[in-house]
Amino acid sequence: MSNRSLAVTEQIRTAMASSNPDDIVTGVKEAVAQEVTSLSPDAKIVLTSYFNHTYMPDLVLEWHDAGKRDSRPIFLRNDLRPEVTEQDVRSLARQEPVVLSLTALDEPSVAAGPLRERAREANRVLVTDVVSLADMATPFGTQRSALHGQEDAPLLRLVQANLLKGGRGLLTPQDVERLAQSATPPDSGVVLTDQFLATFQETTDEMFAPDAALRLRRSAELLRLGLSTEVIDAVTGLNGELRD
Template sequence: MSDLIEALHAARESYVREDYASRVKQVFREHLELLEPDAEIEDTLYFNHSAIPDFKLTWGRGAKGKSSRDVFLRSSYAAVVAGNETAHITNGDPIFLSISADQVVEESGFAMTKADVSRAASHARYSLLTDAEAFKEIAAPAADDNPLSSAVRSNFLRGGRGLVDEPVAERLLLTGNGTGENVTDLIRETFFEDAVVRMERTALLVQWAMSPDTAMDVLARIDGAMSTDELRSVLPWLLGRATAPKGDDFWTALGSLFNFEQLESLASELNGMDLTRLVQANLRTWSAKRAYVGLNVDAEGNPVSPAESATDDDGTEPGGPDEESEVASSGWRFDSGTLGLALGSTMIRVSNSGYKLKARPGSSTPKWSVAVGRLDGFSLRSASISGIERAFRIDARESGNVKRDVETVVSSVEDSYFVSHVEVVLPGPDLGDEDAGAESASVDFAGGIVVAERAVQLGALTRAAANLLANEELDEEL
């Protein structure tokens, strides 16, 4: 791909009237395709016509498409200003693309200042006035993976408006790099309303991530629901930044913009990344249906020993009780398509998918005398108990907790009792207690899995799996 400015310069230097127009249009078409690979680009076969565009860009399927814009190539800003074109040509949300970037003209009979260019751009609300230098700046390959810079590029032709010359283009591409400029104001000045909606939330998140000390009122302006594509663009970048905010407020606000199902859909993009801060901040508001307890294995598939999991990254032992607890209860990551929490040699995986998490084949079940202690703190709706000579199931009819009933039966008839399944009560999403919005969850001891009838709080589901199946005591903070 040739440099836009150099290619235009070469076309002028070797000017041949018969092919100049086709050469210039071919150069611009190549760069339009680079910036908008998903757009249909129609060459009208006109060049620099006063009323007919040079190109028509269409986004969406079919000839009509979902949206379109007309592109008018002009030799200079002066041609646009002299013809008052931004006032006269308004259909098709036109883009006026000047080959020359000069905005000051002092000639006999005609003079133009930068103010004249700005005034021309302001005449039409849905017109974009730009030039080859700015276009080159926007279309250039990204120097980094900043999601806001990517959003500027992807929305420039479809949603740009007003005057975007080279200085404005540079400001737009730098908005996500900690320049201190009010990002949202610049976006509102430069893009259509629908593009602003797509970009503003990304802008605020990037601004906060680049400047963790930004005032808390930024968080209050982050709302709505993120699309999965938007999340895919922003989340890996946020998680990978060393300067990403460490406070729960940020991660809670971020987590409120999407749900756990969306997070699961990004499993491959987030594979291996540390999600601990994000997940822990949203344990009450996110929900899932399944939690599976299995072995914690390393990249080679070898079981991780408790000693290995309790060491710091440099191989040293944790410095004290608090640090040891932090190490043992951290490490939310995606692996093999599911989100998991490592607890020593145990891995607890959570998901909504019965395809991803299934009960394992097995017959080992704990004795009731062992399991009963783990049930402290849980409301027991039913229990399936089996002994050498007899088996029974006790269900709650009026009582909310049948634990005492099971104890009465077990103590009255001597036998060696094992428990295969219990049904416990877990809180539904967005609820802080089990009395309102509570849901039933079945605990399969032999299968190593907890399955809720309807989605329950992610934190409560994880604690149930850890406490009941792995005999790992987890507190509210995990």
């Protein structure tokens, strides 16, 4: 676990230890909202009056894309017990939510396979935990993440910003590491290779809904053009719309 994930885990543990129910709810939601904001600073987080409810979300993420309002509900759960979470995935699928555990899923786990399959089948349900969100905010540790900031790793920043908006399937700390690596070129300032783009496309197709994966792929293509010395020739081969 990173320093950030340890810190948010302790923050949630402290909140849960309170004897005041209102303090528990407020403390937990504030800790989660902090991690959500770190990934999607352009979005608005709405805290609802519910807590750990069966079909009413704890938080709602709201944002604008190409001038249109969009949103995604976030349901908090104490843990990701596979048999219970699989039921959540099925019953909440129409809401296209994020099902977020307050404790980390221990992977590899023999029970993670069926849960991963159910989350994948739901197509627009993201099942993850607060540790994974914290790890995604600083995927390489504090020092290295500073070196791979928004200017040096713009593709990684786009992945971070779109994870809660368009992510899908089961996302564990191991998945976070793979996703972050796929979005971070080994050398900054160099033309992205075909192999890098192929790996990035494969990973985003797996971990993002189709429309979000397409936008990320087009972003990668534009980034490649920006680093290319043959921009004019390459631009003629692109078509389609790239939104926010």
